[in-house]
Amino acid sequence: SQTVAESSIADLAAAMEDKMIHGVTDNGIKTYFTLNNILGGGLMPGRLLTIGARPGVGKSAFAVNLIIEALKQQPELTVDMFSLEMSNAENYNRLLACKTGISAGKFINPQKSLSDAEKVEVEKAGNVLKDYHLQLYDKQVELPQIVKTMRQRAADADKGYLAIVDYLGLIGVRSQADRRLQIEEITRQFKVLTNELGIPIVLLSQLSRGVENRQDKQPVLSDLRESGSIEQDSNAVGFLWNSDRQNERSDIRTVTLTIAKNREGALGSIDFNFFAPKLQFKVAY
Template identity: 45%
Template sequence: MNLELEKKIIGSYLTDSHLFNLHPASETWFHDYKHKEIIKAMHILKGRFSDVSELLAAIKQENPKTLVTETNLEMLSFDSTYAKDFRTAMSVLEHDYLENRVIQATLKYNENPTEKNKQLVKDRIREQEEQETPYDKGDIKPVAEEFVWELHNEKEDDSVKTFERLDKMLGGGMTGGMLVTIGARPGIGKTAFGVNMAIKALEQNENIQIDFMTFEMTKKQMLSRFLARLGDINSMKFRNPHRYLKSDEKQTVEKNLNDIKLTGLRIHDKLRSINEVSKQIRRRHYAAEGKPYICFIDYLGLVQPTNDNQPRHVQVAEITRELKLLTNELNIPVVLFSQLNRGIEGRQDKTPNLSDLRESGAVEQDSNVVAFLYEDKEDDSIVNLGIAKNREGMVGKIEYSFIKSKMYFEELEKE
């Protein structure tokens, strides 16, 4: 049940009634009975009403004892989504309705496991899957409406910001539809770089929701990386914080723990397969209700495919393709970390290139951006981020100072 989202959708219809004909909602999607009556009346009027009094008259014609008042409708008209978020809001509302139908059908089957009830569960799941991957008729009207809105309104910058120079090279930050793959050999600092990116995102993007999915650490181990970076504390001390942390460091850790609990950061250490990853991304994105969202996945090599019997290159292709489709469908960025082939260690020039990505064909094809972390040849305190592929902007190299003990990355000024 999401009453606030219901109000925003109805408010959008009241503010701009032609939206109803472009994106009509079903009354069954709404939980609040007054909201159901409003949507039902809109269907009767086919979205054609000049003001709230005309809509109220249609509501009363259907139900003379309705509790909907003109004041209700006027208040709802002030509560709407941005035009560019409207389709997402509609999708979330329908998804919640269909998910509830799956739950109810499952409960019914558990109470009475007949073949009929089993088939009902299958039908409800199929409905939900069809909504998540809707048939596209190629209609350009919805996109045209977005363009019309942007012609007359200042477009909000919805890109996710992290490091300043990286943002510039990505055309202003990470935007919806972007799959960013960052490869590195073990020990270079790809997890630490992900931690720094996530912290930068928290600092620079109001109300951002972040999923950090770790496949080789526990939630506690990953959280200690965040605390080391936030508190400028040697990460080794977190192995026995009571013994090794000084009194002032303990106070810093407690403060940072309280602060980070209030952010949109969530750490996942129990996910295993691409199906579980996909479901969590959808669930969190829907719950975000229009707030900025980004997901970090550490790392590709440990994500399980749906079919373990396929050759590894086919498995990798399935994983990266699913992630790329999710970025497009949900209009979100995803950062995927990956290990590089061992062959790089045997080369005199250890600067990575695209062929060093494990199963590089699918990863390179599906990624909007491919970058590599590698140590500087002349200064081992510097780690380079080399952007080798970039559909969104420039390719090139960014230098970072990396203090490994404190999980700290800092961009260096370009000379």
């Protein structure tokens, strides 16, 4: 069986002394500046961040934007995106749309839809993307497969590792028949993995329909579907929601990310302008 090395009090005391003398080593993965601040330095090692949303708000698109932001600022980072809802080809199109600002619909038939200038931009973006340590997965749907891949990839990553899972409700756990117990198994394993490997994991989750029936559409922690373990095991929980009800179907709309639980930092909200055709999230200043 695998032996897990534990830190002694002496080790921890020495680490604290080192931080006091040489300063804190901030090794959080940077994405959006305002989100980095709320999370206390970015996506920090050993932390599970769950982001919940109702269908259609843009949680998968937000995950793609997080990847682009992280790789823009840390090009050597290793990033894995496990998508159980969309194919790798669909997610690649989303990455291209986000990177180039070209409407995602044009990638369905690029030969006819893209202008010559746009084709040049797409080629440039493709060359940048393929140089990153970025891997997309659409065939890994069972929890043990995903965990195994994360272990291998984190072990091989020299300059930091980030895993994004889209989304919780689609992960299979054959060892459990009861869905609530399956959810508990998933969140527990991911939380243990963040600590064991010293990595951040971003887990996307759907919210219950209850939020649609309320006058106040801002989600709350009890809207997380199926299990209290999501809230319990997550270091931080954020909700993406349409805060501007007038324009929630517009091409450009306000989507708010509200951090409703943050074990290691502040709570707060960030307003984003979501450019839906281009799938781009930009902080609304």
